[in-house]
Amino acid sequence: MPIVSALLLSALVLTTSTLGVDGRLTLDTMSSSLKRMEYAVRGQVVIAADKIQADLTAHAPGSEDFDFEKILYTNIGNPQSVGQKELTWPRQVLSLVDLPNEVGVDHPDVLKMYPKDAVKRAKEIKLGLGSGSGAYSHSKGAKIFRDDVAAFIKKRDDGVASDPEDIYLTNGASAGIENVLKALIADPSCGMMIPIPQYPIYSALLDLHNGQKVPYYLDEDRCWEINIRELERSLTAAQEAGVNVVGLVLINPGNPTGQVLSKEGVQDVVRFCAANDLVLMSDEVYQENVYDDTPFYSAKRAAYDCGLLEDDRLQLVSFHSASKGVFGECGRRGGYMELVGFDQTVKDHLYKLASSGLCSSISGQIMISLMARGPEKGDESYESHELEKSLIFESLKRRSKIVEAGLNAVEGMSCQPAQGAMYCFPSVQVPDRAIEAAAKLGLPPDTFYALSLLERTGVCVVPASGFGQRKGRFGFRTTFLPQEEDLSNAVSAIRRHHEEFSLKYK
């Protein structure tokens, strides 16, 4: 089978031709911001993978030519889709909260199925919600859950205060990010500094809302650290080009890059933002996914340590989620953001914006609260809950090393340490002849490479070009989420494919 076959190409790019009639909604008349927007994590390689998977399942003609039986999706941080078990206790609480009392917490046999501490917490939540899980909550999220989150943040940051009124529970972190950007991008002259490589929700939403992307480059050789001089270069260059730079996105631990920033690195960033009046959007959804010795250090804690919480000298929004960590509860769409240092009037308008979406999913709100406050020591489920969390965490840590070491062992690949998050982001040597072949198909070289990998091995990664990278660099992002045996097989497949690909285009 040829690399990047017709089968794949047919499923590929969003076409730019149109058969539209004037006045109708067609490619010609639709929003150009939407057309321009890209979102690689579920982009063209994944669409091609879905097509192959559907063909494999349906035994479609041609599908027997593939050397694999199913797609191994490593394109997205979606732990439970690739075998991670749900945590038992949070699901038991969630399940009980959703049951009407008489067939749930008050059912005579409830303790036959549910542990006591799940019943107790479910009753607390029901009492706190007042009208249960089927009503819209306050648009910021139910107060009881915001209290739990504020206490969690305060504990994490060694006592730095957190106000539940400044916490917004959102449909995943993404929804919070979008709302903040809506407020920040006042007109098309406004720009946000974003790391390169970055998680593409930022570039996608900036395209969609007509904001400018102001790239600052992470330092790959220093394990993707942030360099303060690069921040200054980036800001000055943008300002000289007439961009009104309004904020900066920090992703720590990094996505797609997997680094955990040092204390000094985070402090550099908060000082830089405060000095330049930039709103800091700190994406901290991987704060529990830290596998080596650098502990997670929050932007808020850094602001406190630098004295920037006084007089609202820093404007900071930090984001977290129940989708990552060891919960991996992506399907709940549970996230939160905390606002620090904003005027009340700005907060009023952000609240109005939240109101227009009514409220975030209550099941996501519940899950965030259970992540913020687990069973207590001595409770029936305490030990088993801690054990489940630790098994997942230790396995993630092992898996990060399997992939990091496995990719580094491939000649022509180089991968920085996976200190945190759920990803490795190797650079890959792509031969010149492959670059030419890609150009003929109108594809970025690493998209061509990722499609070839997909077609030969069934391993679905995201081309590095979807996240941004320095000119001339090529690579991909892979999660290390599949279970250990699958993951080892995937690493071997990636190696085999790379050897074959290098040979073919030598």
Next chain:
Amino acid sequence: MPIVSALLLSALVLTTSTLGVDGRLTLDTMSSSLKRMEYAVRGQVVIAADKIQADLTAHAPGSEDFDFEKILYTNIGNPQSVGQKELTWPRQVLSLVDLPNEVGVDHPDVLKMYPKDAVKRAKEIKLGLGSGSGAYSHSKGAKIFRDDVAAFIKKRDDGVASDPEDIYLTNGASAGIENVLKALIADPSCGMMIPIPQYPIYSALLDLHNGQKVPYYLDEDRCWEINIRELERSLTAAQEAGVNVVGLVLINPGNPTGQVLSKEGVQDVVRFCAANDLVLMSDEVYQENVYDDTPFYSAKRAAYDCGLLEDDRLQLVSFHSASKGVFGECGRRGGYMELVGFDQTVKDHLYKLASSGLCSSISGQIMISLMARGPEKGDESYESHELEKSLIFESLKRRSKIVEAGLNAVEGMSCQPAQGAMYCFPSVQVPDRAIEAAAKLGLPPDTFYALSLLERTGVCVVPASGFGQRKGRFGFRTTFLPQEEDLSNAVSAIRRHHEEFSLKYK
């Protein structure tokens, strides 16, 4: 206590003054689209109500002066917040799907707590989801649920085909509406025709995304029917003013107006949209809430009956939700939209947009599927589920009449029949002296009226000005969702307040 006291005013309007420093995010620098946007359903009257409720709960100084013990919220279609019971069977299925197998469907005591048909459906859903409720699904929503929705639509429309690939499950109907508007509003010259009065999500999102609001007026005297000549007038006027009119919003059954459109009315609209190349956004979230003899007639069915599904002559998006009907599951954030008559390329970009939000809440997706397909005849829960639904429906129907009749009995109020939805939208005579008093406070007369009602009676309604209305008309929207006794008391309180208010400002 004075009407519209200082207490209330302090909690009122989003201020327009600012203490901001250049460069920071302040009221001056933030997006003017966001500032302009209004969302009355959770707007200033509700913020004032929340303040009073908090003071009452905390026994704050001054709160003992109120003649009521709690706020009665009739501002929002949030049934379970005002006493509507959750339906048992859907909650049992949801609850079981969320439990890990070994403590859920496979637990030896599961049938002691759950009926057989809930266990069966939960197993089906788990099998169909593959990775359970904790993983991101396909960005359009899990295929099994879209199949259920397509079958539901086909049955509702007497066999007109529905393709699961054209169905998107969304975080409530709101999220779908926003995504479609993002595609439609290509630049600030684009406008959408919206009914006046309208549900304010449309005006809010048009403001936010810099689209123009093109009002067409509903005919209050003819029970808020749509008048085709008014549609033509509205379109022509906008086009003459240079607006590129790209679509039309239909809300049927009406919100806030409560009418159920006739077959002819809906056919007029679909023909008008097809003839003028307008994308029809048909908000049909109250399609199950129809209390008199006019049956609900979907825009898609009308398009079929008018031959407009052939050759994609009409471009239609219709919206539905698990938040209304008799489910009232607002907290799930479960909605769907169905696309009809769009080019594949446009659908590809809408899919990309959905992908950037990853997926909608799985608990919302599950609830929509259970609404689309309940237990089957002969199943253990069939009779009880039907009975629960019918009790809620019949009570809603009675309550619609209590409010409609009660308001019409007040001298100086006039209320059209509440044929459907969850709202009455009376017009109210406001004396000239009250209009002057409102102007002194910088308030629309009916906001002043609603605040007075709130302060005197604890009944929280939404001023009609938040939905739009003809110049010189005043009024409010009230739900008829509180339970029957509360609702009768509310109607009496509204009457008492109106008499007192009229006397005071005579």
